[in-house]
Amino acid sequence: MDYLDLKYTPKEDIVCTFILKGKEDKKTLSSKIAGESSTGTWTKVLYSKKELNAKVFSINKDTIKIAYPLELFEKGNIPQLLSSVAGNIFGMRGIDKLILRDIDFPKKYVEAFKGPELGISEIRKKTGIKERPIVGTIFKPKLGMSPKQMAENAYLVFSAGLDFAKDDENLSNQDFCKFKERFNLITKVLDKVENERGRRPIYAINITAPYDEMVKRAEFAKENNGNCIMVDAITLGFSSLQSLLSKKWGMLIHCHRAMHGAITRSRDFGISMLVFAKLLRLTGVTELHTGTVVGKMEGSKEEVVEINNFLRKEWFNIKPIFPTASGGLHPVLMPELIKILGKDLMITSGGGIWGHEMGAASGAKAMLQAVDAGVKNIPINEYARTHKELESAIKSWKGFEKENYNYKIKH
Template sequence: MTAKIDWYNEFVDFNYTPAKDDLICLYYFEPAKGITEKEAIGRIASESSAGTWTTLHDLPPRVEKIKARAFELNGKYVKIAYPIDLWEPGNAPQLLSGIAGNIFGMKALRNLRLIDLSFPRQYIKSFKGPGQGIEGIRSLLKIKERPITGAVPKPKIGFSAAEHADVAYETWMGGFDLVKDDENLTSTSFNRFEDRLMRMAKLRDKAEKETGEEKDALLNITGETKEMIRKAKLLHDSGWRFAMIDVVTCGTASVQTMRDECGDLGLAIHAHRAMHAAFDRNPRHGLSMYFLAKLMRLIGVDEIHSGTAIGKLVGSKKEVTQIARVLRDYKIEDGDMLSQDWGSIKPALPVSSGGLHPGLIPSVMSILGNDCTLLVSGGIHGHPEGTRAGAKAVMQAIEASMDGTDLNEFAIKNKELKQALGKWEYYRPK
């Protein structure tokens, strides 16, 4: 009699009913050649929880209680339940090491994609969520209904601190709320963070005095965590109320640390998703942007880039809408994704960016509504009359959209919008 070698099938149980405090993952999978579907999903559940490649001589009884179970199979989609005792409270890196760890390197799987994860209330309670959230950001900027507006000085990197600040001033004077660093601008030899911060603070105060409006910036503090803490304190001391972090490149551990630090300083966290497409662009493998957005809301960002559906970056209308819902709603109960009750976790703002201009504003707002941040950069700086006129054109497009007025009609009495439409019309970048 040949001894049994593996025990992967013991992690498949189609009669299992998940407990209310189980974490539930939804995966798309493709078995490698010669591997059955049951063998594949057993390996996913095993390797991401309490299994190994072979049977063992001794096992504590506890293992039977804490092992994950693949309990529902629908074509190439499987749901796996993970008992709460597998997870350390408040530890996002450990969570990813399980549900998105070794399983992606198993030879038995040709492709694997983590689509969604439903967090139980008990697990959620160990995380803080957004410090400011949608209401907090609106309160900081004193904006009640319309979308928040912001722009990156373009080109994305290359300006001196003084040049950067001058573009910021023109952006604010055109009616925009925020000026944003791009993802690869931190502190360079020609644009030091401290210099940029101070020059912009002076022009922010000038713009606020001249317009009577709140003005702020999304200054990029991305870096080693202790350095981010130092820069966050500089932001606070100079009167800024936001901090920008490239959350994927920094990692969940540093984001959790910065959630605490920024929370103490009263800073809202703007999350740039740079590098996300390295693992979410392939629809058959990696992690979904939906899952990433959900995780970032849990660990505490206040707004995060979610796509436009009509701009220059990848992301369908359906995906962008789903991401906006999981960021803003307190409960998700229908649709293609797993149910989610966020409990007391605050909503976060979806951020639309990448190839926008005034002619596309109505389309973006029809998808995202008013509770969003619109980042329009090249689409204001490329205006025939310059940055200030470009920002005015966007504000006019927002006003027309909220009033339900056609842009061409609104442009008759608004020259900045008319000039913008004359250049771009309704062009969608590729």
């Protein structure tokens, strides 16, 4: 088997970890995967270069590791990488389970990427927030508000102390909420709040669109004092994302992972969120949605913690970035969330702020109070005795945890 070498030790290879099951024995099946994802085909052909063959070097039950010579890859080209290691193999016959669990990159491959322009340290300096998570919101309802309504709501939460607000993933430039009008009105709110409170909040406007239009929107935001742009990275595609982020924008790049679950969630076929996190960090995003553990989105504690730890660690020339916890979060969940995921974190809450019975400003205050309690390790019920907004939130949402997120309407 030209693609099997269990004595091989990877050097400057790209190493992929797969979970694999199929109808043939592991050595035969894994060799077929290695061949199809590197130099092989279904029969012998002329001009084969064995030195470029991928090598299966580890088989441990259903977990196999394949080393790919670096020469197989064009540096700085993520689409080409994925066309190789996650291309044809998912369509091969005889496979019952195939998951690309992880990719380890050598220094030479990573250094072909510039990574994020702004990392955790720059964002903390920019915001002035040193010792706690950055706390934000997603405008709700997801769709339907006018720019004027969004700006009015932005003032409610920003004047209450919230650090950050973002469009939802499916808001772009619809007739009821035009991009430029929305941006201009909310930017005026940022100016007003900065004058009142001495600190400028962050607004992530969704620029996701066909590439040429997306660049125009990013340029508009930069030219008009924007401080953050948002992209739906998976639906956008790596080619567009890499091209967009090859430019220096001087703004935060907030990365939503909409549609990732169609690829990452299956336990039989797909690519893990950890792999996407590594690739997206290479492209240069500064904040990435990774899961909450305690909220409405699927994702185990082990998986989310592993991804977050990777995003925050040193990685050759690539700056650490903020993981973002978002989806079904409300004040009651904050102490547990912070205990699990730590303080170097961005937290965004939609319904947990806009659904507060005392109004959105109180919702923002309740979230900040709950985060403060979590950071200081003060029991949330004790903290609520002197914070009426948090007390109200506890009455509304105590017991409303991840097992309750089954899309029932809570009145």
